[in-house]
Amino acid sequence: MKVDFWFSELQSEDVKFGVRVKSHLFTKESKYQKIDIFDTDFFGRVMVLDGCFMITEKDEFLYQEMLSHPAMVSHPDPKNVLIIGGGDGGVAREVLRYPVKSVDLVEIDEEVIAASRLYLPEIAASFNDRRLKVHNMDAFEFVDSNRSYDVILIDSTDPIGFAASLFSDVFYMKAKKILNEQGIIATQSGSPFMNPDFIRKAHRGLKGHFNTIKPYLSFAPTYPSGMWSYIMASNGKIQKHRDFVGRYINNDIYQSCFSLPEFVKKIIEEK
Amino acid sequence: MKVDFWFSELQSEDVKFGVRVKSHLFTKESKYQKIDIFDTDFFGRVMVLDGCFMITEKDEFLYQEMLSHPAMVSHPDPKNVLIIGGGDGGVAREVLRYPVKSVDLVEIDEEVIAASRLYLPEIAASFNDRRLKVHNMDAFEFVDSNRSYDVILIDSTDPIGFAASLFSDVFYMKAKKILNEQGIIATQSGSPFMNPDFIRKAHRGLKGHFNTIKPYLSFAPTYPSGMWSYIMASNGKIQKHRDFVGRYINNDIYQSCFSLPEFVKKIIEEK
Numbered sequence: 001m002k003v004d005f006w007f008s009e010l011q012s013e014d015v016k017f018g019v020r021v022k023s024h025l026f027t028k029e030s031k032y033q034k035i036d037i038f039d040t041d042f043f044g045r046v047m048v049l050d051g052c053f054m055i056t057e058k059d060e061f062l063y064q065e066m067l068s069h070p071a072m073v074s075h076p077d078p079k080n081v082l083i084i085g086g087g088d089g090g091v092a093r094e095v096l097r098y099p100v101k102s103v104d105l106v107e108i109d110e111e112v113i114a115a116s117r118l119y120l121p122e123i124a125a126s127f128n129d130r131r132l133k134v135h136n137m138d139a140f141e142f143v144d145s146n147r148s149y150d151v152i153l154i155d156s157t158d159p160i161g162f163a164a165s166l167f168s169d170v171f172y173m174k175a176k177k178i179l180n181e182q183g184i185i186a187t188q189s190g191s192p193f194m195n196p197d198f199i200r201k202a203h204r205g206l207k208g209h210f211n212t213i214k215p216y217l218s219f220a221p222t223y224p225s226g227m228w229s230y231i232m233a234s235n236g237k238i239q240k241h242r243d244f245v246g247r248y249i250n251n252d253i254y255q256s257c258f259s260l261p262e263f264v265k266k267i268i269e270e271k
Numbered sequence: 272m273k274v275d276f277w278f279s280e281l282q283s284e285d286v287k288f289g290v291r292v293k294s295h296l297f298t299k300e301s302k303y304q305k306i307d308i309f310d311t312d313f314f315g316r317v318m319v320l321d322g323c324f325m326i327t328e329k330d331e332f333l334y335q336e337m338l339s340h341p342a343m344v345s346h347p348d349p350k351n352v353l354i355i356g357g358g359d360g361g362v363a364r365e366v367l368r369y370p371v372k373s374v375d376l377v378e379i380d381e382e383v384i385a386a387s388r389l390y391l392p393e394i395a396a397s398f399n400d401r402r403l404k405v406h407n408m409d410a411f412e413f414v415d416s417n418r419s420y421d422v423i424l425i426d427s428t429d430p431i432g433f434a435a436s437l438f439s440d441v442f443y444m445k446a447k448k449i450l451n452e453q454g455i456i457a458t459q460s461g462s463p464f465m466n467p468d469f470i471r472k473a474h475r476g477l478k479g480h481f482n483t484i485k486p487y488l489s490f491a492p493t494y495p496s497g498m499w500s501y502i503m504a505s506n507g508k509i510q511k512h513r514d515f516v517g518r519y520i521n522n523d524i525y526q527s528c529f530s531l532p533e534f535v536k537k538i539i540e541e542k
Contacts, residue, residue, distance in 0.1 A: 002284065013273065014291040014313035020284070042285035059464070062532070193330070193492050219490070219498040219532070221464050226497015227490040248532045256527030261333075261490070261519045 007038050007046070009053050011224040012194060017053070019043055025119055030111035032162055037119045043222065045119055047088060049112070049157060053222040055088050060123065063188075065246045066218035067230055068094035070254060071151050071186040074238045078150040080104075082178070084139040084166060086155035087112030092126035094246075095153070103132045104147070108162065110136040140165040143174040150180050154187035159198060167198075169205055176209045182236035189215070193225040196267040203268050206233040214238050215268060216257040218248065229264070278309050280323050282495040283465060288324070290314055296390055301382035303433055308390045314493065316390055318359060320383070320428060324493040326359050331394065334459075336517045337489035338501055339365035341525060342422050342457040345509045349421040351375075353449070355410040355437060357426035358383030363397035365517075366424070374403045375418070379433065381407040411436040414445040421451050425458035430469060438469075440476055447480045453507035460486070464496040467538040474539050477504040485509050486539060487528040489519065500535070 008018035019040045026037035036048040044057030068091050072078055079101040083091050087107035095103055107113055113134065116124040126132060135142055139156075152175055159167040167187075175185055185206070190198035199215065207213050210233035220228035232238055243251055260268070279289035290311045297308035307319040315328030339362050343349055350372040354362050358378035366374055378384055384405065387395040397403060406413055410427075423446055430438040438458075446456055456477070461469035470486065478484050481504035491499035503509055514522055531539070 006287070008287075008289070012313060014311065016277070016279075016289045018279070018287045018289065020286070040285065042283060061534075193490070217490075219464070219488075219496070221496035221498065225490070225492035227492065245533060247534050250533045250536075252530035253532055256530035259523035259527035261524055262516060262521045263332075263518050265521075 007036070007048065009048070009051055015194075015224070017222070017224070019046065026115055028111055028115070030109050032109045035111055035115050037115060047116065047120060052157070054157075055090060055120065055123065056222050057120070059221045060090050061247045062218055063220050063223065063228060064090040064094050065248045066216075066228070066257065067091055067153055067155055067186060067188055069244050069246065069249045070216060070230070070257065071153060071184045071232055072098055073240055073242050073244050073254065074232065075150050075184050076182055076241050080147075080149050082106070082147075082149045082152045084152065084154045084156055085163070086153070088116040088120060089113070089124040089126040091153055091155045092129075092132055093123060095151075096126055096129050096131060100131060104135060105132060106135045106137060106139040106142045108136065108138050140171055143171065143178055145178065148178050148180050150183050152179060152183070152185040154185070156188070158190060158195075167202055167205065169208060172205050172209045176235075182234070184232055184234045184236075184238060185210070186230060186232045189229045189231050191223060191225045191227055192229050192264045192267050193227050195224070199229045199231070199264075200267055200270060202231055206231055209233075211235050212238050214258055215260065217260065217264070218257060278307070278317070278319065280319070286465075286495070288493070288495070290317065297386055299382055299386070301380050303380045306382055306386050308386060318387065318391060323428070325428075326361060326391065326394065327493050328391070330492045331361050332518045333489055334491050334494070334499060335361035335365050336519045337487075337499070337528065338362055338424055338426055338457060338459055340515050340517065340520045341487060341501070341528065342424060342455045342503055343369055344511055344513050344515050344525065345503065346421050346455050347453055347512050351418075351420050353377070353418075353420045353423045355423065355425045355427055356434070357424070359387040359391060360384070360395040360397040362424055362426045363400075363403055364394060367397055367400050367402060371402060375406060376403060377406045377408060377410040377413045379407065379409050411442055411445075414442065414449055416449065419449050419451050421454050423450060423454070423456040425456070427459070429461060429466075438473055438476065440479060443476050443480045447506075453505070455503055455505045455507075455509060456481070457501060457503045460500045460502050462494060462496045462498055463500050463535045463538050464498050466495070470500045470502070470535075471538055471541060473502055477502055480504075482506050483509050485529055486531065488531065488535070489528060
């Protein structure tokens with residue numbers, strides 16, 4: 001018998017998305033946010049931060065692949081990679097599929113990593129890779145370092161609260177400084193359908209610092225509206241240097257993800 | 272103040288999607304299904320059949336455009352069109368943007384049309400077009416007629432209950448008979464993420480009767496998983512003959528919608 005026990009994300013004041021829960025495996029108020037892990041029949045284990053779906057075992061591959069691979073296959077030789085956020089380990093897992101030298105992962109909240117290691121061990125397996133180094137600090141400060149990177153991936157929560165600074169003009173300026181000449185930065189930029197301001201602002205912000213800006217889309221069933229956007233930016237060229245076939249991405253998807261529906265084009269072009 | 276009043280679709284036993292309701296404008300048990308119309312702040316007016324979102328004013332354009340235009344722009348000269356289902360009038364509205372001669376719309380449930388005319392008058396405006404003729408009967412019988420069509424669009428509910436026959440082998444055979452030589456049939460085929468059997472069976476069924484089969488995808492925020500699939504089939508060629516730019520579709524989308532994520536390809540290829 002299935003119990004009437006649900007977790008729902010309030011995707012906006014007026015929209016909610018719920019999954020039936022088998023058990024509530026973990027809950028903790030960290031210094032930064034409330035972390036919950038649920039076990040569900042449909043989506044497997046689910047990580048929720050401040051009431052929002054971050055990862056489900058069933059659909060995490062769509063987002064993780066689409067944040068990581070377009071940038072990784074577009075760089076001529078990605079050796080040093082910076083991941084901002086991504087404390088679950090999923091984006092790192094995708095990046096580590098390439099012969100990279102080093103991956104710095106800057107996750108402000110060490111409790112997210114701890115929870116992922118305990119309850120999402122397959123996703124968090126990337127933390128055992130010796131090429132990965134974790135930095136538990138604010139990425140806004142980390143990017144002041146004098147390191148340099150081929151690829152920077154921004155896998156943060158949405159631009160409200162403590163993650164807001166990661167979408168600011170100052171942050172993009174700092175990120176540019178630590179990006180190599182051919183370097184590529186890729187960020188998630190939310191749902192154009194639910195939150196058009198997010199992609200519009202991220203697009204405008206990146207345009208102020210980079211010559212080439214490529215917004216793109218993927219499906220993401222447990223994120224609001226199921227339509228998720230990302231932006232790649234670079235002062236070099238953005239073109240495919242190698243093939244990668246995952247569970248979502250393939251060569252066709254790499255081409256087609258840059259095609260934007262007419263209403264999304266208009267959102268980005270709006271002043 | 273917002274009242275805690277919600278309509279939720281149970282998308283599966285374990286997944287639900289809810290919208291906050293301002294008022295319940297209409298409810299009726301027709302001969303075939305329960306019809307409800309809700310007014311909401313976020314999605315505008317919403318039509319629900321047997322508890323499932325059919326149309327919301329805010330996002331209906333994505334589905335209506337993507338069921339209609341790929342076939343309409345791919346036919347050399349679409350003059351006579353058959354719409355199966357589509358009692359809200361949205362697909363007819365898209366088809367009537369072309370210089371067609373006649374559109375037959377076969378909606379089994381006249382109450383759906385009546386509700387749409389009353390509560391979704393802008394979408395239902397297509398019913399006032401003199402080129403459109405409504406037939407309130409079972410499409411499975413209608414396709415025995417000796418009419419012939421350039422384009423057939425299947426805008427039905429999912430293949431359970433009274434709509435199941437519209438995805439049967441016999442139905443595809445009948446549809447083929449009334450399709451002209453260059454004719455194109457397009458059907459919705461559900462969410463590959465939530466219901467992989469639907470697209471797999473529709474693909475296999477159509478393949479038994481047509482030479483060219485083109486599955487494609489679009490976003491659809493209020494349908495399960497937000498990822499929706501469609502299939503075009505023909506014994507002629509399927510290639511673009513004209514441009515159409517809507518609120519969703521444009522020339523880029525017409526090309527890119529045929530790119531399938533790896534997991535969707537696998538679903539279709541599975542035996």
